Amino acid sequence: MSSIKHSGDSVRAYLRDIGRIPLLEHEEEILLGRKVQRLMEIKGIETEMEIQSQDDLAGVLGIAVKDLKRQLREGEKAKDKMVTANLRLVVSVAKKYTKRNMELLDIIQEGTIGLVRGVEKFDPGRGYKFSTYAYWWIRQGITRAIAEKSRAIRLPIHVTENLNKLKKAQRELSQINGEMPTVFQLADYLDFTVDEIKDLMCKSRQPTSLEIKIGENRDTALIDLLEDETQLPEMLLERQSVKDTIREIIYELPEMQAAVIRMRYGIGEEVLEPMSMTAIGQVLNMSRDRVRTLENKAMRTICQQSDNLSEYL
Numbered sequence: 358m359s360s361i362k363h364s365g366d367s368v369r370a371y372l373r374d375i376g377r378i379p380l381l382e383h384e385e386e387i388l389l390g391r392k393v394q395r396l397m398e399i400k401g402i403e404t405e406m407e408i409q410s411q412d413d414l415a416g417v418l419g420i421a422v423k424d425l426k427r428q429l430r431e432g433e434k435a436k437d438k439m440v441t442a443n444l445r446l447v448v449s450v451a452k453k454y455t456k457r458n459m460e461l462l463d464i465i466q467e468g469t470i471g472l473v474r475g476v477e478k479f480d481p482g483r484g485y486k487f488s489t490y491a492y493w494w495i496r497q498g499i500t501r502a503i504a505e506k507s508r509a510i511r512l513p514i515h516v517t518e519n520l521n522k523l524k525k526a527q528r529e530l531s532q533i534n535g536e537m538p539t540v541f542q543l544a545d546y547l548d549f550t551v552d553e554i555k556d557l558m559c560k561s562r563q564p565t566s567l568e569i570k571i572g573e574n575r576d577t578a579l580i581d582l583l584e585d586e587t588q589l590p591e592m593l594l595e596r597q598s599v600k601d602t603i604r605e606i607i608y609e610l611p612e613m614q615a616a617v618i619r620m621r622y623g624i625g626e627e628v629l630e631p632m633s634m635t636a637i638g639q640v641l642n643m644s645r646d647r648v649r650t651l652e653n654k655a656m657r658t659i660c661q662q663s664d665n666l667s668e669y670l
Contacts, residue, residue, distance in 0.1 A: 368462060371448075371462065372448060374444055375441070378442055380445075383486060386439070387481040390479050390481030392431050393432055393476055393477065393479065394479075394480065395428055395432055396429060396431075400416065402414070402417060431505055434554075439476045439477055439487065440469070440472055440473055443472055443487070443488060444472075446488055446495065447465055447472050448465055448468075449470050451465045451495075463502075464503075467499050468496075469495075471494040471495045471496070471498020475494030476491070520557055522547060523547070523554070523558070526547050530546060540555060552617075603622055606658075606659050607619065607624065607659075610658060610659075613641070613651055614658075615655070615664045617637055617652050618659075620632040621638045634648045634649055634652070
């Protein structure tokens, strides 16, 4: 009970401390982000070329050593400021995962690691608000940590003991014969049946099912916490930007074109997710080619009215 109280006190103290840190204006994010970008660029060159001294690094960059030191110093300071100014966002995301068999402070720590990565990857030139971009990295840091903690399958004690015997036998027979033992040799050495050896070998490399239930109430599938590696934050934000722009213009389209676009892009409460042309055709009682024609006409209208969509559509 005292440990729980201590944990609660620690969280309150942490929240009180970060609550005093002022948030950044968008212009500040851009300025600081550029300095961090320069820092990461310099570090990337240093690592890639395996440069050992600042004199050599400054020479490669074509700048004075004092300017190199200033850029590094300003970059680190900007990075720290962006991280600390967004710690409240980490807490906000972390609170959504408090029933996942991890202490809140541990979840916050993992989210902060994700935030740092987000600061390092942020490109202020793309026009995104940093908090929107950082959310993805924070969530990824938290969900990956939870997934790692839940990954191991706990085997019965007697199975674990037999697995240890099997590994020991494999080492000993390998040393004796100079090669990996066969299943039959292991069975004879351990006085097990061949089927028992095969079963143990399967258990020793059994993967975790992505459907395994984790969390305090065993109500969350592991797969639900894993990020899709192909869905980088830039792609997600661009997709959302496209949908937002379409949503603003869609009311100016003819009724049938608007219906097709809503279903294609998953826009509106009645559309749960984007639909294929075939599915739309079935709903609207028309051919797939007719759906394509309506979509193309609608998108031409939308692109004419929104310059920022032309590079995506």
